[in-house]
Amino acid sequence: MQEFLQQVVSGIASGGIFASLALALVLIYNAMGLVNFAQGEMAMFATFVAYALIENGMSYWIALPLALVLAFAGGVLIQRVVIRPVERAPVLTLVIVTLGLATLINGLAGFVFGYIPRSFPSPFSVQTVSVLGALISFRDLGVIAVSALVLVLIYLLLQRTTLGLAMRAAAHNPDASRLLGVRVSWMLALGWGLASAVGALSGIMVAPILLLEPNMMQTIIIYAFAAAVLGGIESPLGAVVGGLIVGITVNLAGAYLVGGDLQLAVAFLIIVAVLVIKPNGLFGRPSVRRV
Amino acid sequence: MELLELEEVHAGYGPTQVLHGVSMKMAEGEIISLLGANGAGKTTTLRAICGGVRWDGAIKLSGRSLHRMSTEDIVRSGLAHVPEGRGILTDLTVEENLRLGEHLRRDRDQVRKDYVRVFEYFPVLRERRRLSASTLSGGEQQMLALARALLMRPRLMLLDEPSLGLAPLVVRAIFEIIRDINRADGVGVLLVEQNARLALELSTHSYVLEVGRVAVAGLSSELKGNDSVRRSYLGY
Amino acid sequence: MLARVRRAPPRYWLVLVAAVLLIGLxxxxxxxxxxxxxxVLIFTIAIMGLNVLVGYSGQISLGHGAFMALGAYTTAILIARYHVNYLVTIPIAGLVTGAIGFLLGIPALRLSALYLALATFALAVVTPSLIKRPEQLTGGVQGIGLVPQEPPQFAAAAFSTVTGGTQMTSEQWLYYLSLAIAVLLFWxxxxxxxxxxxxxxxxxxxxxxAAAAFGINVAGYKTLAxxxxxxxxxxxxxLYGLATTYVSPDTFPVALSFQLLVGAVLGGLASTVGPLLGGMFVYWLPIVSSQTISDQSWIPEQISSVFVKAGPAVTYGALLILIMIFAPNGVVGLITSGYGALRKRLRGAGERGTGQMPPDPQTG
Structure with missing residues (x-):
């Protein structure tokens, strides 16, 4: 029972990480009806930036926000330079562009930082504390706290501020928003920036666990896909709930059912099952189906 | 200075040209109606003014050329356009739609007063302000669109067929409110209407479009009295 | 007859020249x-298939590397575990993969292009870990080694006659085998x-x-594709397994699926010769680019080493983005539109200026 509880808590911690990346996917999906296949790679690159800052003697708590700001700027830049020219293209074109972006960023990271896995510092110790008899690490608790904080901040930004309102409006109905003076293109760029920053956080949270290298996010993005799809790809709340469910499920399945090497297959199974049985996920609204 | 000036405006969609040189003028605080049959180019004229379609010629708002300006910038320079279909953001609540109308304004005190006015005009919007805009009826959506345009405090309002699909009583009420907003705020109104009788009653000047050109222009009261114009262009 | 030959569009001549070059190579x-x-030919075959899916049926797969893995493992397992003749394993590999593709196509029907992309991407990422599991069958992380296939008598004899006594190698034989299969599948x-x-x-x-309204069996054709x-x-x-004589989970990374997509997009979706160009690009680009760049003495050492090290990923990624922005119809699209423009030029610009709108964009 105690071990089970431990698995659940560390599942929640992984879930927080997946939720952050899934939320990034949802933000961009809402902004332009697109799944950003480069989200994981963008997060990985931002994590490398944070690593470089810390390596150069910066304290973790300064490097973290700085890296997030840089990730934000990077996301805006990518939208302006790469995405904007194809904004009105068919979705297939956009998907291919984000794949190109993923490949490009992966290659760039490999070139700049090399392929040797590096250990990434965590501000939380791996020491454990006993909760209801289960041994839970401070690192897991820290990850859960940071993820929760960021998710709440994003929620407040989107739901309680005028900027968030304009971003939602631009995403849902660009033409009508333009007529209200909303600078739609910039709102989309901000959406990319925000997604990039939230995604970067997931990279920085996961790096101490996985070791940092250019392919680090390749599996995490699949878990994030599973989380986003499960929650309903347009729902921020769904991304969070989906992230937690995927995190716990995958952790438990890895511990008790299939073994660690097939955890990824469990995520794949979740994706396929949701898409086939309930394509709108838990919180997505039903869309009009063609044929 | 004229509030709005169009000179020899040509516009179209791809290879199809819709406007073949439209010229018109309106003064500050005036109500102008733009009449004509389906496909005459009324909606396209409005789209050209707010930068929603490619055009050639000259369009000036308070003497300032709108050439190559984006829709957002045109709107920010004092124009409110209630398009065909009303442009309601149905994913958002009624209140959020209204907030988007005034989100660029800095005069918060005046905004608060404007909200009071809006809810006086349209009490139903206050009742439903927490609901999704998609739950509103057609008439209520038209009210929301108009309320939102009022909250934008524009110098010029473009209204595309505010009477479309509404019950006659509702249309009456809405037209009264349009007149009231025009008088109270001194906002110019460019009204596109199928219902020529009502539009002529409301407006001071009218332009009648026929296949992308101005066929007749003049004082609304004169057009109303001119039987041949009425029969050949306005169909009543 | 002669008149017919003369009237043949230039693309037939291109095909003829290409055939002679490919056979003689x-x-x-x-x-x-x-x-x-x-x-190159093997990539071309895979890209041809992807081209049918993406270019003609409008679906997408980011998991074709996984299908290649399935084909390669089918062949490797049949040869190494069951001693089946390698020539027989090729159609079996195709049929097994095709059947699984067909089955996957059924749930895929319900998915929008975006979800399909997502699911097939996940498939590509998961495949290596799935392969590793049944170790008895697949050899786990070690993979399966194969022996090189010797050319049959008739081919070796014909080859030595043409070349004047040179012995045909396994590589040359497999090239011809792939060429024959590529031509057949192209046909x-x-x-x-x-x-x-x-x-x-x-x-x-x-x-x-609209298609359904015309009585087209939408579901049927999508799964068929x-x-x-x-x-x-x-x-x-x-063929890839036979060519490399070794298959392992790492032979088929996610990058392979991307590579195939790059090839399909680069050659031009929904074009018939595109896949060959795409195959050539995808195979040769990283090799040639890293060689030429490191050979150029005028490029500073630091910059050239950047390019060589950054390797294929950067080039592929940048190319994908650039093509999608500037030439969404791929190289073939560029050439045909260029050719069309040229012909119009030669015929005289008489038809120009039918559009009445002055070329003066008001808004982007």
Whole structure:
């Protein structure tokens, strides 16, 4: 029972990480009806930036926000330079562009930082504390706290501020928003920036666990896909709930059912099952189906 | 200075040209109606003014050329356009739609007063302000669109067929409110209407479009009295 | 007859020239170079299949590397565990993969292009870990090694006659094998595209509702395209295994699926010769670019080493983005539109200026 509880808590911690990346996917999906296949790679690159800052003697708590700001700027830049020219293209074109972006960023990271896995510092110790008899690490608790904080901040930004309102409006109905003076293109760029920053956080949270290298996010993005799809790809709340469910499920399945090497297959199974049985996920609204 | 000036405006969609040189003028605080049959180019004229379609010629708002300006910038320079279909953001609540109308304004005190006015005009919007805009009826959506345009405090309002699909009583009420907003705020109104009788009653000047050109222009009261114009262009 | 030849559009001449070059190639290049061109052909086959799926039926797969893996493992397992003749394993690999592709095509029907992309991407990422599991069958992380296939008597004899006594190597034989299969599969795809199924698929791609209204079996053609495209990938995978004589989970990373997509997009979706160009690009680009750049003495050492090290990923990624922005119809699209413009130029610019709108954009 105690071990089970431990698995659940560390599942929640992984879930927080997946939720952050899934939320990034949802933000961009809402902004332009697109799944950003480069989200994981963008997060990985931002994590490398944070690593470089810390390596150069910066304290973790300064490097973290700085890296997030840089990730934000990077996301805006990518939208302006790469995405904007194809904004009105068919979705297939956009998907291919984000794949190109993923490949490009992966290659760039490999070139700049090399392929040797590096250990990434965590501000939380791996020491454990006993909760209801289960041994839970401070690192897991820290990850859960940071993820929760960021998710709440994003929620407040989107739901309680005028900027968030304009971003939602631009995403849902660009033409009508333009007529209200909303600078739609910039709102989309901000959406990319925000997604990039939230995604970067997931990279920085996961790096101490996985070791940092250019392919680090390749599996995490699949878990994030599973989380986003499960929650309903347009729902921020769904991304969070989906992230937690995927995190716990995958952790438990890895511990008790299939073994660690097939955890990824469990995520794949979740994706396929949701898409086939309930394509709108838990919180997505039903869309009009063609044929 | 004229509030709005169009000179020899040509516009179209791809290879199809819709406007073949439209010229018109309106003064500050005036109500102008733009009449004509389906496909005459009324909606396209409005789209050209707010930068929603490619055009050639000259369009000036308070003497300032709108050439190559984006829709957002045109709107920010004092124009409110209630398009065909009303442009309601149905994913958002009624209140959020209204907030988007005034989100660029800095005069918060005046905004608060404007909200009071809006809810006086349209009490139903206050009742439903927490609901999704998609739950509103057609008439209520038209009210929301108009309320939102009022909250934008524009110098010029473009209204595309505010009477479309509404019950006659509702249309009456809405037209009264349009007149009231025009008088109270001194906002110019460019009204596109199928219902020529009502539009002529409301407006001071009218332009009648026929296949992308101005066929007749003049004082609304004169057009109303001119039987041949009425029969050949306005169909009543 | 002569008049007919003269009237033949230039693309037929291009095909003829290409055929002569491709058949003659191994007689003039080394055995190693033959093996390189063999891989080009293998990529071409896989890209042909992807082209049917993406270009004609409007679906997408980011998991064709996984289908290639399936084909390669089918062949490797049949040869190494059951001692089946390698020639027999090729169609079996194609059919097994095609059948699985067809089955996957059924749930795929319900998915929008975006979800399909997502699911197939996940498949590509998961595949290596799935392969590692049944160790008895797949050899786990170690993979399966194969022996090189010797050329049959008739081929060796014909080859030595043409080249004047040179012994045919395994690489050269496999090149011809892939070439024959590529031609056959090209012929199949070409016929399908020009006839009823091709037209139906394009109709589905351009508008499912309209296609259904015309009585086209939308679901049927979409799954057919998926199955067919998986069949091509399976055959390509099988040949890939034979060519490299070794399959392991790491032979088929996610990057392979991307590479195939790059090839399909680069050659030009929905074009018939595109896949060959795409195959050539995808195979040669990283090799040639890293060589040429490091050979250029005028490029500073630091910059050239950047390019060589950053390797294929950066080039592929940048190319994908640039093509999608500037030439969404791929290289073939560029050439045909360029050719069309040139012909118009030569005929005189009389038809110009029918559009009445002055070229003065008001808004972007």
């Amino acid at each position: 191994p007689t003039v290049v080394t055995s190693f170079q033959s093996s390189q061109w063999n891989l 199949v795809a070409w016929n399908m595209i020009r006839h009823r199924p091709g037209r139906a698929m394009r109709a589905v791609r351009d508008g499912e509702v 998926f199955g067919m495209s998986a069949f091509y990938a399976g055959v390509a995978g099988s």
